[in-house]
Amino acid sequence: MKNLSANDSESGKSKIPVAEGLFHLPSSAEDKPYLIAAKCTQCGYISFPKIPVCPHCAVQDTMEEIHLSGRGKIDSFTIVWSTLPGFEAPSVQSLIKLEEGITIWSLMTGCEASEEALEIGMDVELVIGKVKEDQDHQIVSYQFKPVKNV
Ligand SMILES: [Zn+2]
Incomplete structure (x- = not known):
């Protein structure tokens, strides 16, 4: 069993993934996060x-685990003005086309929650960030942030 928790250096709170098997939670600065996906070896x-099971091939044992690069471009986005108690609002949800060709929804971070802060086609990258916290824990999940083009 892998140790899934890591401590937040600022708050000292232990980080807990929002769900297991979605992403790799880095345990050090050199350790990079990645999304855990599956790819069909046939199609x-x-x-x-x-x-x-692959929805196209519909046979057993064709899906193998892969790690996604965590780089992509904004395909679409929306500002979320209200949310469940304990979560931050306003926030930005973005539809992201990943380098691997698939499109996923993700919470955005590192940008203002405004229509002007983001653009369709903007480069984004994966980070692991807080979605919620209690006294002792930070619940963390994958998020994407704009890549600052220098
Ligand atoms: Zn397939």
Whole structure:
């Protein structure tokens, strides 16, 4: 069993993934996060989150685990003005086309929650960030942030 928790250096709170098997939570600065997906060895179909059977081939044992690069471009986005208690609003949800060719929804971070802060086609990259916290824990999940083009 892998140790899934890591401590937040600022708050000292232990980080807990929002769900297991979605992403790799880095345990050090050198350790990079990645999304855990599955790719069909017969037709190349990629699923995130991973699924056990390819919906196209529909046979057993064709899906193998792959790690996604975490780089992509904004395909669409929306500002979320209200949310469940304990979550931050406003926030930005974005539809992201990953390098691997699949499109996923993700919470955005590192940008203002405004229509002007983001553009369709903007380069984004994966980070692991807080979605919620209690006294002792930070619940963390995958998020994407704009890549600052220098
Ligand atoms: Zn397939």
